[in-house]
Amino acid sequence: MPKISEKGKVMPASPIRKLTPYAEQAKVDGKTVYHLNIGQPDIETPELMLDAVKDIDFKVWSYTSSEGTLTYRTKLAEYYNKLDYKLGTDDIIVTAGGSEAIIFAMMSCLNPGDEVIIPEPFYANYNGFACECEVTVKPILSVIENGFALPSIAEFEKLICEKTKGIMICNPNNPTGYLYSDEEMQGLRELALKHDLYIFCDEAYREFCYDGQAFISPMQLTGLDENVIVIDTVSKRYSACGARLGCLITKNKEVIATALKFAQARLSPGMIEQIAATAAIDTPDSYFEEVNKRYTKRRNTLVEALNKMEGVFCPNPGGAFYVVASLPIDDSDKFCQWMLEKFSHNNQTVMMAPATGFYATDGAGKNQVRMAYVLNREDLKMAMLCLEEGLKAYPGRIVN
Incomplete structure (x- = not known):
């Protein structure tokens, strides 16, 4: 057998x-x-998104570009630039959910046997993605007693070795709901620059911040253009989990060019999903x-x-x-x-x-x-x- x-x-x-x-x-x-x-x-789900699907009228259900339609990427760039990410359409690759974006990021940036440090507890599927990509997860423990705050930079440095290539965070965090502070994000910035590491930031829950607390993205921090890869998805923001549409964004041109090869190998993201998500970006505040x-x-x-x-x-x-x-x-x-x-x-x-x-x-x-x-x-x-x-x-x- x-x-x-x-x-x-x-x-x-x-x-x-x-x-x-x-x-x-x-x-x-x-x-x-x-x-x-x-x-x-x-x-x-926002009516704009659902109405866009209802209003679709085409004769051929065709492939889209491997990196996603220019129409959708243009709207995405507008959305991110309102957040001061300073992106162009060429900094974005549309993916089949945030999951595919994470896999593309790992395969583009990490070799088999490379290590990525992830504060735990973390989104369980990171383990699965790392397994697929033959990457080693090095957990760093955050604890419930302080609400799962980020461990100290000194604790991170204890784990860094020649195999360490990146740090992955989810902000706000799944599964804990912890929202990283500006001080914590600045600490990660300094760590990434000091050790020449990637910062992979899963921002699926960006819109969900409470009690007037501010969301800080590494994409908003200075000096990290070559280091930051942001993972995003429409699943939570627009309550559209079944759309299976996400994106990888980075200003690192070599990473984008490499991720595009993986995107081309899987052909293209769905057309209807991109039509719906393009409309969704105009959802009112x-x-x-x-x-x-x-x-x-x-x-x-x-x-x-x-x-x-x-x-x-x-x-x-x-x-x-x-x-x-x-x-x-x-x-x-x-x-x-x-x-x-x-x-x-x-x-x-x-x-x-x-x-x-x-x-x-x-x-x-x-x-x-x-x-x-x-x-x-x-x-x-x-x-x-x-x-x-x-x-x-x-x-x-x-x-x-």
Whole structure:
């Protein structure tokens, strides 16, 4: 019998989706499942984006340019330049989601065996992308006690060696919701220049910053034109996860030229998605202001409920729409499965993502879960009631 590849054997499963069979069975059993496990917003996609799809009238559904249509890249450049990124259309490659942009960035900038430092916990699929590209992830631990703030630059420097080629961050962070400060970003700037490193910045949640806190991109910092690669996507900004459209942006011409070769090898991004996303860029600020207010209220509802539970601690995040909470449990993987498989409260239960899958360090996150506040506040309240009762009933509860 033919055997699968060694790479296939070590490719990690998604911690966000691996419990789906248990959730589906719970539904078959008649339970209501509150999905806090995945960042699928329930916010309506902007009408401009949907109307652009409805109004499409073409005779041939054709290829687009490998780098994306000029129309879309022109609109993207306008959007980014309002943020003071100072981009041209040639600094942008349109991709099939942010995922493809990350893979293109890794393959363009890193050789097999090269190392990239990533503050953990981090978006679980970074592990998978690194596996595909034969890149080594060097985790640097951020801790829940200080809200998952960036570790000190001195701690970063302890990990830097001749194989170190870059640092990857997600800002605001998935899974923690932490929003990096100007001081932290300046520290990364100095580190990148000192050691000639790439900064890969996943900015999928750029629009979701709360309490008046400012978003800082490395693209806005001086002296980093050759070092910064930004990853972006329409998935969260426009509540359009199914569009699978993202982009890679950098002013490093060699990186762009190299990434374009990978883009050409996969032919082109989708035409309809780019038509929709071109229209979406004209979404008025009022849409994002309203979305921001809704997520702020949801965050407050979730964090307040969690911190009222005995033995639970949850930092108040500054952005994105996730929290990581520590629970009085022995094993988050077992607990999350138990909640779906064995528990219900008023025939309801909660699906969460075990935080272990967001760490590269063995054993980290064993008592933590990630939750996405992408449900309405009433559903969040019901989910928290279920969680509180589940914690009381869980056989592996840790009693202090």
